[in-house]
Amino acid sequence: MTTPFSDYSVYVDESGDHSLESINPEYPLFVLSFCIFRKDAYASTMTPAVRKLKFETFGHDMVVLHEIDIRKKKGAFAKLGKEAREAFLNRLTDIIQAEDFRLVAVVIDKNKLKARYSNPGHPYHLAMEFGLERIYRYLQSMGQDDRLTHLVCEARGAKEDAELELEFRRIRDGSNYFHKPLPFELMIADKKTNSEGMQLADLTARPIGLSVLRPAQKNRAMAVLEKKFCRGETGRKDGVGLKIFP
Numbered sequence: 001m002t003t004p005f006s007d008y009s010v011y012v013d014e015s016g017d018h019s020l021e022s023i024n025p026e027y028p029l030f031v032l033s034f035c036i037f038r039k040d041a042y043a044s045t046m047t048p049a050v051r052k053l054k055f056e057t058f059g060h061d062m063v064v065l066h067e068i069d070i071r072k073k074k075g076a077f078a079k080l081g082k083e084a085r086e087a088f089l090n091r092l093t094d095i096i097q098a099e100d101f102r103l104v105a106v107v108i109d110k111n112k113l114k115a116r117y118s119n120p121g122h123p124y125h126l127a128m129e130f131g132l133e134r135i136y137r138y139l140q141s142m143g144q145d146d147r148l149t150h151l152v153c154e155a156r157g158a159k160e161d162a163e164l165e166l167e168f169r170r171i172r173d174g175s176n177y178f179h180k181p182l183p184f185e186l187m188i189a190d191k192k193t194n195s196e197g198m199q200l201a202d203l204t205a206r207p208i209g210l211s212v213l214r215p216a217q218k219n220r221a222m223a224v225l226e227k228k229f230c231r232g233e234t235g236r237k238d239g240v241g242l243k244i245f246p
Helices: 039-058 067-072 074-080 082-098 111-114 123-141 157-171 196-213 220-228
Strands: 006-017 031-036 102-107 148-154 186-187 242-245
Touching: 006 039, 006 067, 006 123, 006 196, 031 039, 031 123, 031 196, 039 082, 039 102, 067 074, 067 196, 082 196, 082 220, 102 111, 102 123, 102 196, 102 220, 111 123, 123 148, 123 157, 123 186, 123 242, 148 196, 157 186, 196 220
Parallel strands: 006 148, 102 242, 148 186
Antiparallel strands: 006 031, 031 102
């Protein structure tokens, strides 16, 4: 019996905020990162590898990996010495490098968006639309476009979540590049959910944003992520795995 579900699951997280009123001059971007996993690989290799690393580093697997906590040495990472923290980051980098997943990322330049459009769209909703269209193309190439794929997004608040669900349904039901319904379902997960896929999406979003904002700056994470982007037939990621707008 053929399953109605696709072989893939998508985890989504953001970097930056969606406000167009108060734009941070140091980081005027909104980034939405979509990590596309084959479910069998996710369950058999990725999840056990991350949990094993947590057990060895912290003694338990309840630590939820957030990029900002690691970067600013907060929470569980405040207790790690320099050597232990570096060893953790190296192991985590090795896990990400070894995992066979694909990336689609959308970067919205909020200053350019405001300057170009008199009535600019909501950055999160724009990014979701661009992301869904590119994920659908990838699923088509994998022969999975007729099966249901779940996208897991992090909760942001009751009002924001309700607006996102409404916008998601609008895009999914036909307001998209293909002008047809797309086989996606949205799940909104609590920020404290200990999901390896959500944590990986969180870890990827800011490095991708920084690679666009300051391309000459050293970016250890991006060196690994570069190989994960969806790419076109010619091998380019721009416009395929990475959409920068406008």
